[in-house]
Amino acid sequence: MGKSKAKKFKANKPQPTGLPSVKDCEAALDLETVKSIASNSTIQNLIEKLTSTNEDERECGCTGIAGLVSQPQAITCLLQHNVVRILAPLILDPSIQVRHRALGALRNLSVDGGLDVCEEMVHKDVLTPLVAFFKHYPVGWVPEKPGKKQKDFNTEAFLEGTHLLWNLCEATETAVEVFNKEGLVAILLPCLQYAVYGIPLSIAVGQCLHTVSEDNPGFAQACDGGQATPQQLLNLMGEAPESAGHILLKTLATGILVNIKSAELTTAPGNLVAHILTSVSQVLDVNALDNFTATLDIRKEMTPSEDEQKDTNLTSSIKDKLQDVEHFIAAQMIGLEIAANLCCIEDTWEDMDSSESDDQIAEADLEEETMDDNLFSPLCVSSEIQGAILSNEIFSKVLKKAQPCILPGDGISLSDQQKNLVKRFEKLEVHALLCINNLVSSMELEALGGLDNLHSVWQGLVQLTATKHNGDRSDLLEAVTSAMRAVVQKLAEHESPKLLEVTGQDLQFLYEMGQHGNSSDIRVNAVRIVATFGAHFAKNKEPHPMLLNLGVFLLEVACHEGELWVVAEALDSIFDVFGEDHLNNILSEIRLLDRLRQLLPMLKAKMKANRKDLGEHLPVISTAKTNLVRFIKYKSSV
Known part of the structure; x- marks a missing residue:
């Protein structure tokens, strides 16, 4: 769990x-x-x-x-x-x-x-x-x-x-x-040949093929048995970039190739992976924000009469520059997608049929893990992919894309096109954060710059959650907390001593998000981050002073949360953090067992009433219910 x-x-x-x-x-x-x-x-x-x-x-x-x-x-x-x-x-x-x-x-x-x-x-x-x-x-x-x-x-x-x-x-x-x-x-x-068909048409075709080729074995089979097309795409990827549109087209070719070869990438020759990640690295090198702010400088230099006249109709030069920025952002979105998805290993994860009974699901789950399992099970990618990610400095480049879009100066009137691009930059930030989550979860510590670098990443992510404009952006908070969860798990996996230096104030914002976050994903991420700290604290035989408040937080979420999935994650966190007997005094002080006994019948009733709506979360919820019974029974006997 x-x-x-x-x-x-x-x-x-x-x-x-x-x-x-x-x-x-x-x-x-x-x-x-x-x-x-x-x-x-x-x-x-x-x-x-x-x-x-x-x-x-x-x-x-x-x-x-x-x-x-x-x-x-x-x-x-x-x-x-x-x-x-x-x-x-x-x-x-x-x-x-x-x-x-x-x-x-x-x-x-x-x-x-x-x-x-x-x-x-x-x-x-x-x-x-x-x-x-x-x-x-x-x-x-x-x-x-x-x-x-x-x-x-x-x-x-x-x-x-x-x-x-x-x-x-x-x-x-x-x-x-x-x-x-x-x-x-x-x-x-054939329309990917931009010299014949022109960049606009080649890009449109590339975008269509990129979408169609995803999770589509029939597409690869249709591409001349999967041989001629990859070479055509590799040739396009290897060209020196001539324009923003050309960069987008090259990146689309990379994405199509990844989709065609997705089943083979873990065993593919190292040079194929190197080509792919070199292409990703090159597109992430582009500073699209600088290109965007240059258009603001031009607009700022306009006289008031010019600005009024051209408010909705920018000059041709500015429009072309904004189109370039759009191409850069689109290419970087695809590049981040490729880097993140290369770190996915899905073979060991199988969906469980929702028609199975609670007990069948729980037994299947419990055969693989016990109550005192670690919170995390590190995922690793092939050495070829790790080496290419490291040599191309992908992680540091992704971190730069996760920085918020801060525009220079105030009071600049933006056109509709510029406003739309600001929103696109915000989307780019979200995708960079999701990419960080996958990279950190899957890569070796050395490839991520070591413990000190990961602590710096953690501090930067914490600052992002505190940005005043982020309160109503659930997509950003979900992405930030996902990245934070991956980082703190990696730090705990390597037993970073700095985790013990965290203060109650440091955890307070996580308590707030865990109880009041406006999406279940945000609340679950906050709960699991807190649980990772708690499990690290619990390793000391002398109870850590913050475990008391941490336990109260997890118990409050378990007893008052409306969504069963979040309840299950909070319960699972309680089992992970407070499973050891040397913490029983804390359990008594917060009346943990009494509260859990009251929760159990309500949990069973909610599961029965909402079973058909639990979807992919059913295994987690069912296992949490079974483990709750066992946890109460075990702790009551001590």
Whole structure:
């Protein structure tokens, strides 16, 4: 009990946008109407345009829909009018301009509508025309060279279709299954050649393939038996970076390769792992925050009249720089994901069938561990991976990405694009913290810089929890406490003497989070961190003075927590910390056994009432209940 595995995670994707504007239809559709909640008459008018025999009308209708979907109320109304079934056939419209606009509208709908709308789109069979659209492009097709005043609409439509396919595959397994079945990888994979297809299209294809290839053996099999494609990806990874977009594309290639070779990485040749982590190291070297603050300096230098004029429309130069920052952040998200997931060892962790009885689960668990087991069971990765992580200084680079995004100066007016990038930096910080959790849990102490470095990391993490802006950011607190839990477990595993120097004040903020944290993950992390300190204190024959308050905290959580999983973790912590007989005086002083006897029947009743909702936590809760009975019985006999 109490053991935690390194968690596999993936970066949240940025929300792309489809058609840039509806200016072509402003004469037909009042702009104020687009910005307001769409009325039934407005939508009915657009649908009539979609079904018109006139090409311009159909194109205008698609553009109008694309502008409306940014409003949730409009999306609901559009779905009620069955707009997906009406738009979908236009993916195969005879006019390339209409195909382009229809794909852009559906892309926007998939982005702004979220998971539910993507599922609805798949249910309404948008994939059939979308697959047919892609199959109109022969394998290895080459874009036309656009004229000075004319777009290559075939390439633009392919770009919109790729983003739509990416969104659907991100949202539903059905879309991934269709992707495999229809062999779309053969059409998309050549488009990674950015010199032929251009960086924007190659990035979109890379993002789609990165999503589809995850946990997808069928994808690897479709890639020429898993041989030719890895070499193509390795070649792309080995290129010298030419731009921010190129860096993102190289990192996407790395992620796709990791997904294809995931089952083999623990036994793969060292040079493959070295290539992967060298790519990760290079992308983490980029200081995206400096690039971002440079755009703020430019904006700050504007005169008031310039600033007012360009508040919503930044200069082309600044927009390009912000796009570069977005590419850097996206690449670093993927890099952190790769580093973290290379430290996952999942073979030894098996899900237990929730249909098993409490006793079956408990017995299976107890065969592997006893009441006096350590709180942690260190996970180790292969020596090749550890060596590559160490030689590329991955840990120190990840630590830098975990620093909060602090902007220079106050009173700078940010554009919407800049505000969105600030949020992306915050997401990057969260992913860096989750990566720290996996690295610390899985790596040898020397690869992490030794005990002194880990203590410095601990202090930095404690400061993050105290940052005044973090109170309402549960994602950040969850990530910080996960990293703290891994660090303190590693320190305790190596019996760091500095752990005994902790003060009651140092633990107080953990007590607060353990009782009042706004998510169960935060509360569990706080409980397990406290328990790790407690188990370390308990090794001394002379009871540590902080064990009394520590025991009161664990008992309060066990008796008053509403979620059974947190209760189980608190009980498990009590067993780990107070299992030894030399601490029985503390148990008596806080009336531990009396309180636990009162808790037992309530715990059984809650388990019986909520059994179907316990999910993956059922084994932990069931084992805690069984161990509670044994703990009470044993301590009562002493």
